Amino acid sequence: MTIFGPVLDVRPLFRQERQELLALLRSLSAADWARETVCPGWDVHDVVGHVLNDYLRRISGSRDGFAGATFANDETLPGYLARTNDEFVRAARQCSPELMIGLLAHLGPELDRLWGTFDLTAPAALDVSWAGPGPSPAWLDIARDYTEFWVHQQQIRDAVGRPGADQPELVHPVLDTFVRALPHALREVARPHGTAVRVVVPGPSGGTWHAVSDDGRWRMAGDEAEPxxxxxxxxxxxxxxxxxxxxxxxxVAEARRRADAQGDHALIDAATALLAIVA
Structure with a gap:
């Protein structure tokens, strides 16, 4: 087992998440498509364009082996992603909502077929940088994309005031993926071997996870009993x-205010700075 914990296979969920998204998008008015979202400078139309870009980029890269846009001189990964995402979103403003919905509906099954060809325990096609340096397993790469699609759908729902796609079977894997960033979040805090940090999320979508100190680094625990x-x-x-x-x-400050945290303050501070996006 890697430091990221047990394998999480989210592939069966992509179709359901996409059906929820397409039903939402088909119900939106022209005014809804122009509503601002939490993504700075992007309205609903722009977020949908970004999701379409994710579909196209993954199929082009993982299915067709096409490298896509290259890095500019001295460009960091966050800078590269910000630039290329913005370039596509700007271009997609020429596309009608109907066209983008049709493209998502057409490309989604092809993306599902692509996921089915992956060996979940093989090295990832795209490493998950927010989970730490070094190679990531394919299952974490795929789960990262699932969280990306689900979160952007929630951002659209927030913007238009339409809750949904919140069934436990859709939400739990998002949380399960995000907590796999704990070893990276805790990396600067050294503790004796076997020391554990527990994250508890109550309710049907939640669960309990442990990150454990293991010979100078942190790892996600498996299904074993109390560390x-x-x-x-x-x-x-x-x-x-x-x-x-x-x-x-x-x-981070607001998350800490809302959380119930007990124990080692340095570990709490590190864990509650958890980040699961490239920034």
């Missing part, structure tokens, strides 16, 4: 607060 070194810190957060913290829909 042998004892739990040094416990953080309890609502599902909505956890995913918004991980994507910076709320600030």
């Amino acid at each position: 042998v070194g004892g739990t040094a810190a416990t953080i309890t957060m609502r599902p909505d607060d956890l995913w918004r913290l991980a994507t910076r829909g709320i600030t």
